Amino acid sequence: MKIISINAGSSSLKFSLINMENENVIANGVFERIGIDGHYKIKFEGKTYEEDTELKNHSDAVNILLEKLINLKIVKSLDEIEGVGHRVVQGKDVFDKSVIVDDDVLQKLESIKHFAPLHNPANMLGIKAFMKALPNVPNTVVFDTAFHQTMDKETYIYPVPYEWYEKYGIRKYGAHGTSHRYITETVSDILNTKNFKLISCHIGNGASITAVKDGKCVDTSMGFTPLAGVMMGTRSGDIDPSILPPVMEAENKTIDDIINDLNKHSGILGMSGISSDMRDLTEAYNKNDERAILTMNKYARRITDYIAQYYVLLKGTDIIVFTAGIGENSFLTRKLVCDNLKCLGVEIDEEKNKNCHGKELISTPNSKIKIYVIPTDEELMIAKDTLNLIKKK
Numbered sequence: 001m002k003i004i005s006i007n008a009g010s011s012s013l014k015f016s017l018i019n020m021e022n023e024n025v026i027a028n029g030v031f032e033r034i035g036i037d038g039h040y041k042i043k044f045e046g047k048t049y050e051e052d053t054e055l056k057n058h059s060d061a062v063n064i065l066l067e068k069l070i071n072l073k074i075v076k077s078l079d080e081i082e083g084v085g086h087r088v089v090q091g092k093d094v095f096d097k098s099v100i101v102d103d104d105v106l107q108k109l110e111s112i113k114h115f116a117p118l119h120n121p122a123n124m125l126g127i128k129a130f131m132k133a134l135p136n137v138p139n140t141v142v143f144d145t146a147f148h149q150t151m152d153k154e155t156y157i158y159p160v161p162y163e164w165y166e167k168y169g170i171r172k173y174g175a176h177g178t179s180h181r182y183i184t185e186t187v188s189d190i191l192n193t194k195n196f197k198l199i200s201c202h203i204g205n206g207a208s209i210t211a212v213k214d215g216k217c218v219d220t221s222m223g224f225t226p227l228a229g230v231m232m233g234t235r236s237g238d239i240d241p242s243i244l245p246p247v248m249e250a251e252n253k254t255i256d257d258i259i260n261d262l263n264k265h266s267g268i269l270g271m272s273g274i275s276s277d278m279r280d281l282t283e284a285y286n287k288n289d290e291r292a293i294l295t296m297n298k299y300a301r302r303i304t305d306y307i308a309q310y311y312v313l314l315k316g317t318d319i320i321v322f323t324a325g326i327g328e329n330s331f332l333t334r335k336l337v338c339d340n341l342k343c344l345g346v347e348i349d350e351e352k353n354k355n356c357h358g359k360e361l362i363s364t365p366n367s368k369i370k371i372y373v374i375p376t377d378e379e380l381m382i383a384k385d386t387l388n389l390i391k392k393k
Contacts, residue, residue: 008126091143147177
């Protein structure tokens with residue numbers, strides 16, 4: 001069975017075609033600059049096919065994708081595609097699991113799209129485009145927020161006027177849930193049990209830390225939006241909101257301007273003044289750039305703060321996992337964080353940490369907490385959910 005995993009943005013559409021018999025990616029790629037001019041890139045059997053082409057809307061991208069799957073002989077017939085799984089950022093408290101798309105689901109998605117105005121409407125464009133192009137193929141939605149719906153009310157509620165929660169749904173929802181769920185299931189396989197305490201560190205350009213007990217999310221660092229939590233590539237993470245009015249007044253900015261600054265010009269980029277890319281920051285750090293050193297240390301400390309908080313919440317931890325772009329590839333980030341955790345009995349093997357490729361245990365036998373690096377695979381998680389839902393249909 002072949003399933004397509006889709007991640008649609010406002011002007012892009014990323015895809016992975018996966019053979020579910022062996023869970024191998026057959027082909028993947030991205031359609032970009034939708035509604036602007038248009039460009040696509042498809043990777044298949046070690047080759048890359050790319051071209052500038054007009055993409056007026058997401059339907060154009062989907063139609064060209066399906067055409068290329070045939071023309072490049074990636075599939076013999078579109079009948080080979082038996083399901084399409086879509087990433088949707090925000091499911092609010094309406095969805096606590098993945099679902100097959102029907103009219104009721106579309107209606108509910110429409111009613112909550114304003115909770116993620118930059119993401120959910122774009123995700124829905126991808127869903128509707130595939131439903132039109134492949135009308136007889138089941139479409140599913142997999143929510144970034146669903147895994148976090150097991151948090152208790154004491155955890156997800158904010159200490160603000162309670163009416164904000166009742167009237168407007170203001171509460172913690174979290175994000176990266178599909179990735180954290182993948183890590184949780186992988187750890188369950190590694191430990192051969194569902195009873196464990198895990199701190200999952202999804203550290204990419206966006207970053208979130210999640211506390212998991214016996215397979216369920218207990219708490220997570222992102223909040224009402226992905227702006228909360230640890231500092232990130234361009235996001236500030238947690239700050240004192242009282243800093244906003246004086247900056248708005250001094251720079252004659254609106255609240256939208258300031259929120260944009262906190263989302264796109266803060267974090268690693270804002271503090272370092274160098275780049276949001278960890279590779280650039282690491283290079284400057286190794287050259288003893290003062291702000292790069294300050295930024296790296298601050299970054300590691302903010303991650304450490306959440307790990308320490310969740311260690312207490314879980315009353316101990318069996319395993320800490322680093323995943324996503326920085327978590328998987330920046331040995332310096334892992335070293336700085338783990339050095340901060342020595343008081344908890346964490347000890348890493350410097351050689352394993354420095355030369356880690358793929359899934360690997362990087363802690364020493366003496367470490368009181370196992371430290372793993374595990375590459376995440378959200379696309380596979382989406383495809384697996386889609387397969388399971390189709391089987392139950």
